[in-house]
Amino acid sequence: MNSLSGKSVLALCRVFSSPLSLPPAILGAVRVCHSGVNSKGTVFTKKRGYDITRNPDLNKGMAFTMEERLQLGIHGLLPPCFLSQDVQVLRVMKSYETRSNPLDKYILLMTLQDRNEKLFYRVLTSDIEEFMPIVYTPTVGLACQQYGLAFRRPRGLFITIHDKGHIATMLNSWPEEDIKAIVVTDGERILGLGDLGSYGMGIPVGKLALYTACGGVPPQQCLPVLLDVGTDNQIVDHAYKQGIASWYPEPKDKEAFVLSQVYSSDYDSFTLDPYSWPKDAMKVQNVLAVVGHDAGVMKNNNKAVGSSSSSSTSGLEQQQQQHVGTGAAAAQKVRE
Numbered sequence: 305m306n307s308l309s310g311k312s313v314l315a316l317c318r319v320f321s322s323p324l325s326l327p328p329a330i331l332g333a334v335r336v337c338h339s340g341v342n343s344k345g346t347v348f349t350k351k352r353g354y355d356i357t358r359n360p361d362l363n364k365g366m367a368f369t370m371e372e373r374l375q376l377g378i379h380g381l382l383p384p385c386f387l388s389q390d391v392q393v394l395r396v397m398k399s400y401e402t403r404s405n406p407l408d409k410y411i412l413l414m415t416l417q418d419r420n421e422k423l424f425y426r427v428l429t430s431d432i433e434e435f436m437p438i439v440y441t442p443t444v445g446l447a448c449q450q451y452g453l454a455f456r457r458p459r460g461l462f463i464t465i466h467d468k469g470h471i472a473t474m475l476n477s478w479p480e481e482d483i484k485a486i487v488v489t490d491g492e493r494i495l496g497l498g499d500l501g502s503y504g505m506g507i508p509v510g511k512l513a514l515y516t517a518c519g520g521v522p523p524q525q526c527l528p529v530l531l532d533v534g535t536d537n538q539i540v541d542h543a544y545k546q547g548i549a550s551w552y553p554e555p556k557d558k559e560a561f562v563l564s565q566v567y568s569s570d571y572d573s574f575t576l577d578p579y580s581w582p583k584d585a586m587k588v589q590n591v592l593a594v595v596g597h598d599a600g601v602m603k604n605n606n607k608a609v610g611s612s613s614s615s616s617t618s619g620l621e622q623q624q625q626q627h628v629g630t631g632a633a634a635a636q637k638v639r640e
Contacts, residue, residue: 490530
């Protein structure tokens with residue numbers, strides 16, 4: 305095993321400084337869980353197999369015991385090794401310290417959050433002073449600017465201007481029902497960077513991560529929301545030029561859009577809510593949209609090359625005809 309740096313050892317000491325964070329061997333064997341637990345601390349779930357290992361709320365990685373692997377149907381889906389959460393923390397710290405770029409550190413932590421939520425918050429709380437500037441300001445500003453390039457997994461609820469009057473339908477898509485904390489942004493003023501549109505989702509995601517790490521709010525009770533009502537700031541100039549990003553100016557009725565979500569005493573309809581976005585907004589971006597400009601340039605270049613080749617061919621044929629004519633005249637003179 306590779307030697308650990310002083311910072312990693314210090315972080316582990318901080319983890320063990322709290323009696324509640326001692327290993328199960330010391331406090332008594334209990335199963336770490338997130339929700340739906342009984343008084344003994346055992347989680348109940350109907351999920352099996354990949355539904356366990358690919359669910360960040362349930363996944364424990366290599367910390368699953370043999371008994372858990374057999375009961376959950378994941379035996380064979382994980383390497384044949386068993387690690388405690390403390391060893392997992394040290395491995396994450398080791399990987400974290402190899403990255404010097406703050407954005408790379410941010411991507412590492414967000415990937416961990418998407419894969420193993422418990423381990424993410426264990427790492428985060430082990431040294432909150434170290435990780436807070438990475439998960440939130442100032443690094444989150446850079447992450448928002450690069451949101452499209454660093455995108456790993458969708459988080460939060462995206463509400464666009466096309467969904468006006470249909471917010472209830474969208475809320476029904478959210479998998480959790482017991483929500484305690486909601487952070488909403490319209491992406492307009494992201495840390496002094498201006499209007500970033502839907503790229504601003506990194507702000508509510510990062511802020512709610514701190515609510516969990518510092519305030520103890522369960523992550524399942526947090527809901528990040530982005531009101532994507534347009535942007536007049538072409539933050540990714542290349543994407544807009546190549547036609548792989550939608551652009552529309554901020555609507556004048558933005559206030560009316562927000563006020564339309566206020567509680568109304570009118571009776572609700574219990575029928576399905578069929579609605580659709582404009583066709584342009586639902587247009588699927590394909591490879592041609594990305595390379596269309598380059599393809600047009602290549603086509604023009606090919607035409608130019610073809611024209612040049614035709615000219616060269618015509619000139620060569622004329623030279624050959626002249627050469628043949630001169631040779632025939634010389635042969636006739638010899639015969640005479």
